[in-house]
Amino acid sequence: MSRPAGGSPVLTIRDLGITIGRPLVHGVDLELRAGRIQGLAGESGSGKTLTSMAVLGLLPRTATTTGSISLAGTELLGLTERQLRDVRGRRIAMVFQDPSASLHPQITVGQQLTDHVRRHLRLGRAQARARAVELLERVQVPAPASALGRYPHQFSGGQRQRIAIAMALACDPEVLLADEPTTALDVTVQAGILHLLREVATERGLAVLLVTHDLGVMSAVADDVAVMQQGRVVERASRAELFAAPQHPYTRQLLAALPGSSLEEAPRGL
Numbered sequence: 185m186s187r188p189a190g191g192s193p194v195l196t197i198r199d200l201g202i203t204i205g206r207p208l209v210h211g212v213d214l215e216l217r218a219g220r221i222q223g224l225a226g227e228s229g230s231g232k233t234l235t236s237m238a239v240l241g242l243l244p245r246t247a248t249t250t251g252s253i254s255l256a257g258t259e260l261l262g263l264t265e266r267q268l269r270d271v272r273g274r275r276i277a278m279v280f281q282d283p284s285a286s287l288h289p290q291i292t293v294g295q296q297l298t299d300h301v302r303r304h305l306r307l308g309r310a311q312a313r314a315r316a317v318e319l320l321e322r323v324q325v326p327a328p329a330s331a332l333g334r335y336p337h338q339f340s341g342g343q344r345q346r347i348a349i350a351m352a353l354a355c356d357p358e359v360l361l362a363d364e365p366t367t368a369l370d371v372t373v374q375a376g377i378l379h380l381l382r383e384v385a386t387e388r389g390l391a392v393l394l395v396t397h398d399l400g401v402m403s404a405v406a407d408d409v410a411v412m413q414q415g416r417v418v419e420r421a422s423r424a425e426l427f428a429a430p431q432h433p434y435t436r437q438l439l440a441a442l443p444g445s446s447l448e449e450a451p452r453g454l
């Protein structure tokens with residue numbers, strides 16, 4: 185598949201509004217670019233997950249949306265469920281906080297990976313198996329060929345998240361949505377997963393949206409960061425700018441909460 189050049193826009197969100205009973209997300213603009221990691225930060229309830237669910241067409245039926253979400257020129261808002269199924273998993277993949285959300289507990293890892301690539305890429309059995317081994321190798325799961333015969337619970341949490349990333353990469357998507365992908369993991373394991381996301385984004389020209397409440401995670405890998413508060417983007421900047429000179433009081437407050445932050449003296453309760 186031909187890939188957009190590094191840095192070119194892949195997914196554009198314009199003036200996104202989401203209402204579920206009441207307005208919850210207001211006028212969000214975001215641009216995901218090939219090979220770059222766009223961070224979306226903000227405290228619990230600020231609208232990060234709703235924004236990424238809108239991209240996947242996974243909002244509750246009672247939700248109404250306004251604005252535009254465009255994937256390489258195709259408008260996603262308003263697609264039928266059938267059309268969305270073609271986009272989801274194949275062109276836009278996702279990784280969640282809990283890898284179990286993407287892995288079936290009673291089906292071997294090999295079966296899940298090969299089913300996924302056979303369904304979406306129409307590969308034969310042997311080709312699908314070769315692709316599964318290659319994917320597990322890429323995400324550095326040890327002994328990939330024998331890993332195919334094991335069940336998700338036979339792996340550690342960090343390895344399970346690597347397998348979930350392999351599933352996400354299986355169909356060579358253009359966009360990866362990662363919602364709190366390291367929140368459930370030990371700190372030592374977190375760094376490895378973030379490093380892997382960084383590598384695959386760069387080598388595959390993948391446009392990544394990294395949703396997290398944790399600015400420590402953000403500072404490790406995001407190229408650009410948008411900060412949400414109460415359903416709005418209140419600040420956007422490159423990672424370097426955001427951490428060196430946060431402009432919005434809410435961003436300063438989030439940064440001050442980081443352990444070892446030099447902003448610990450920043451005003452609170454804003």
Ligand SMILES: Nc1ncnc2c1ncn2[C@@H]1O[C@H](COP(=O)(O)OP(=O)(O)OP(=O)(O)O)[C@@H](O)[C@H]1O
Nearest residue numbers: 204208226227228229230231232233234235244397
């Ligand atoms: N299905 C729903 N029906 C009604 N309100 C919802 C629904 N889903 C989310 N909300 C509300 O929308 C707001 C934003 O939620 P969202 O899950 O996007 O926040 P978040 O920033 O991702 O937080 P968290 O990190 O806790 O997931 C919250 O006030 C939440 O209560």
